[in-house]
Amino acid sequence: MDSHSSSSDANQSTACDSPSSSAVRRALELIQSDDHDLKLQGAQEIRRLTKTSQRCRRQLSDSVGPLVSMLRVHDSPDSHETALLALLNLAVKDETNKIKIVEAGALEPIITFLQSESSNLQEYAAASLLTLSASASNKPVISACGAIPLLVEILRHGSPQAKVDSVMALSNLSTYPVNLSMILEAKPVPYIVTLLKNCKKSSKTAVKCCALIESLVGFEEGRTALTSEEGGVLAVIEVLESGSLQSREHAVGALLTMCQSDRCKYREAFLKEGVIPGLLELTVQGTPKSQSKAHTLLQLLRESPYPRSELEPDTLENIVCNIISQIDGDEQSGKAKKMLAEMVQVSMEQSLRHLQQRALVCTPTDLPISSCTSEVSLK
Numbered sequence: 011m012d013s014h015s016s017s018s019d020a021n022q023s024t025a026c027d028s029p030s031s032s033a034v035r036r037a038l039e040l041i042q043s044d045d046h047d048l049k050l051q052g053a054q055e056i057r058r059l060t061k062t063s064q065r066c067r068r069q070l071s072d073s074v075g076p077l078v079s080m081l082r083v084h085d086s087p088d089s090h091e092t093a094l095l096a097l098l099n100l101a102v103k104d105e106t107n108k109i110k111i112v113e114a115g116a117l118e119p120i121i122t123f124l125q126s127e128s129s130n131l132q133e134y135a136a137a138s139l140l141t142l143s144a145s146a147s148n149k150p151v152i153s154a155c156g157a158i159p160l161l162v163e164i165l166r167h168g169s170p171q172a173k174v175d176s177v178m179a180l181s182n183l184s185t186y187p188v189n190l191s192m193i194l195e196a197k198p199v200p201y202i203v204t205l206l207k208n209c210k211k212s213s214k215t216a217v218k219c220c221a222l223i224e225s226l227v228g229f230e231e232g233r234t235a236l237t238s239e240e241g242g243v244l245a246v247i248e249v250l251e252s253g254s255l256q257s258r259e260h261a262v263g264a265l266l267t268m269c270q271s272d273r274c275k276y277r278e279a280f281l282k283e284g285v286i287p288g289l290l291e292l293t294v295q296g297t298p299k300s301q302s303k304a305h306t307l308l309q310l311l312r313e314s315p316y317p318r319s320e321l322e323p324d325t326l327e328n329i330v331c332n333i334i335s336q337i338d339g340d341e342q343s344g345k346a347k348k349m350l351a352e353m354v355q356v357s358m359e360q361s362l363r364h365l366q367q368r369a370l371v372c373t374p375t376d377l378p379i380s381s382c383t384s385e386v387s388l389k
Contacts, residue, residue: 033059034069041076046089053077053092060099067104074100074110081119087128094123094134101141108145117142117155124160129169136164136175143182153189162196165205174215177205181218184225194226199235203242211252220249220260227264233271236264243283250288259300262292266307273310281311 037059040052056073059066073096080086080093097116100107116138123135139157142148157179164176180198183189206219223246226232236242249261265285268276285307292304 034066037070038073041073049076049080050089050092053080053096057092057096057099060096064103067100067107070100071107071110074107074114078111078114078116081116090123091130091134094138098134098138098141105145108142109147112142112148112151117152121155121157121160124164132164132168133172136161136168136172136179140175140179140182143179149183149186149189153183153192158183158189158192159196162198162201165198165201173205177202177215177222178218181222184222190225194229194231197235199226199232200239203239203245206245207241211249211257212254216249216253217257217260220246220257220264224260224264224267227267233268237279243279247283247285247288250285250292255297258292259297262289262300262303262307266303269307269310277311
């Protein structure tokens with residue numbers, strides 16, 4: 011959405027409360043004018059009205075065509091920026107407008123702006139592609155227009171904000187399977203890793219970087235690119251310890267995919283980079299998916315990935331102790347042992363709390379069975 015909000019946004023959000031709002035009618039009249047200055051004024055009004063109002067986005071849908079035509083006007087940077095921001099605001103949280111903007115032919119000029127010498131136009135174009143690529147029907151059209159290599163180029167040389175929007179747009183596009191090969195061909199992994207290293211591991215940027223990496227390491231080229239990049243694997247492993255729940259889920263998914271593809275090739279590299287503490291933490295504090303993937307990866311990382319005996323329980327503690335015994339370096343081994351002890355302690359405390367809660371429900375032994383049952387069901 012347009013980031014240039016003013017203190018009067020709260021008042022503006024009510025400008026479209028009525029379907030026959032005079033503000034909407036005036037904006038539509040101005041944007042359809044043949045006079046350049048009036049048209050520019052109309053675009054500014056549309057941008058303002060659609061900052062916070064979903065209703066305005068619906069009512070101003072007819073302005074898409076005239077706004078796209080403004081993008082095609084040569085040598086008019088002001089028109090380009092204002093029209094692009096108006097279109098961006100129209101597309102936010104509005105699937106119909108997203109599709110309509112693409113069908114109106116906006117992609118060609120937007121992709122041209124990705125190559126503009128104006129950093130503002132580059133940023134607005136990247137933000138527009140991020141928003142438009144959220145629509146499933148737009149994903150194949152955007153990639154067919156040649157946007158992917160240019161987004162990767164922005165990821166390499168763009169402004170900080172443009173890089174963030176580009177990696178998010180690429181992540182959106184990667185969910186359309188055919189686009190993955192195009193993304194791989196553009197060789198984005200070094201720039202994704204750089205962005206992941208420099209961003210907060212708990213940020214949405216980290217989520218998108220890890221999601222994209224998880225998709226790309228499903229291919230040999232992606233795995234090779236990640237391991238060839240200095241600190242690439244480490245950047246993903248660091249997310250296991252300090253990322254958000256979502257980014258950690260993607261990170262452990264990427265590592266598991268790699269290890270499952272060639273356990274012998276990646277096992278030592280993962281252990282060397284200190285993957286164990288993060289995996290241990292995930293087995294206790296991760297999402298259900300993360301916990302399952304972390305447990306599976308721990309099994310693959312031990313000396314033998316197969317259960318040793320039906321008589322000897324293949325517990326997480328056994329698996330991790332087996333791995334710790336193979337880790338070189340007292341510091342890393344000590345950290346892993348400490349994490350294991352903490353994990354066991356947390357698990358015991360959780361079990362104890364669960365037992366205490368159950369005991370509290372039906373403590374009085376002289377109560378009728380029905381009373382206990384009633385309390386359990388209420389709980």
